[in-house]
Amino acid sequence: MKLTEVAAAVIEQRGADGITEFLLGQRAPGTFYPGFWEFPGGKVEAGETPHDALVRELREELGIEVVRADPWLRRQHVYEHAHVRLNFFRVREWHGELHDHVHSALAWQRADGLTVSPMLPANAPVLAALALPDFYAITHAGEIGIDAQLLALAHALEGGLKLVQLREPKLDAPRRAAFVHAAVDLCHQYGARVLVNGDLALAEAAGADGVHLPAVQLAAQTLRPDLPLVAASCHSTAELERAAELGCDFAVFGPVRATATHPGIAGIGWDNFAAALAVPPLPTFALGGLSRADCDAAQRAGAHGIAAIRAAWEG
């Protein structure tokens, strides 16, 4: 079956209470999957890039002008009638008034609770990706000490941290296990999700939400570990593809800048980062000498958000 390229838009606005909402449209009668909800967009025409198609479709379908559309996520799906590759963009800035020409209805929705259904079958993982926060904090108790790390973790959770990786190569096995159990409990008290680096058995024993695979483990893994969240560390386009094939929920990619974690390794910079990601095959956090202030640059380059060790525990 021929591969059909599609551009799809996560069009965003701030809700009254400051929470980001995105727009869904209901497919009209007479189209395929009528009544199902989708992200506005459509097929990429000959000679267009996915970004060109996105700008054109939103102008034609909704009467709005795209100001900023960041590449975010690429997914393939095989329907009865077509094999589609969906190129999702986050439309973070746009202007004009919505005048819908193609859908039966439009609805502003939130990632933490959809009020419309059903969604097009290809879109369930996309909604899960939208529910990921834009900051992924990574622990280093092996450097600062277990007590100091648990204190910093509690402080960050108090401040709203929602996604954490416990990465402790420098702790011996008993101390690592003790730290992981304590940190998982703490994260869960605050409703944050927590992944354990490299150790599926420990992740399961401690009741963590997932496992984070270092690149060597990603290469060796033949099946997706059976936990709600699986993430992977990637350093090349091939590794990102591998992570997507394995069914990982998200990846981290870097280092963007030189970092104390990997002395002597130069950062790749935002241009190379953007070129490697293009529209990435899974949500990807930029990593390597970054702080929250870099989130905007990362998202313009195709990242879902930022991952950080040191910057996560400052202040």
Ligand SMILES: Nc1nc2c([nH]c(=O)n2[C@H]2C[C@H](O)[C@@H](COP(=O)(O)OP(=O)(O)OP(=O)(O)O)O2)c(=O)[nH]1
């Ligand atoms: N726009 C959009 N299409 C999606 C989503 N999810 C999903 O599987 N698709 C699929 C459905 C279709 O097979 C394809 C989009 O094709 P379409 O028929 O809506 O495209 P189009 O607006 O260019 O319409 P046309 O040329 O057929 O008139 O992508 C989504 O969230 N948004």
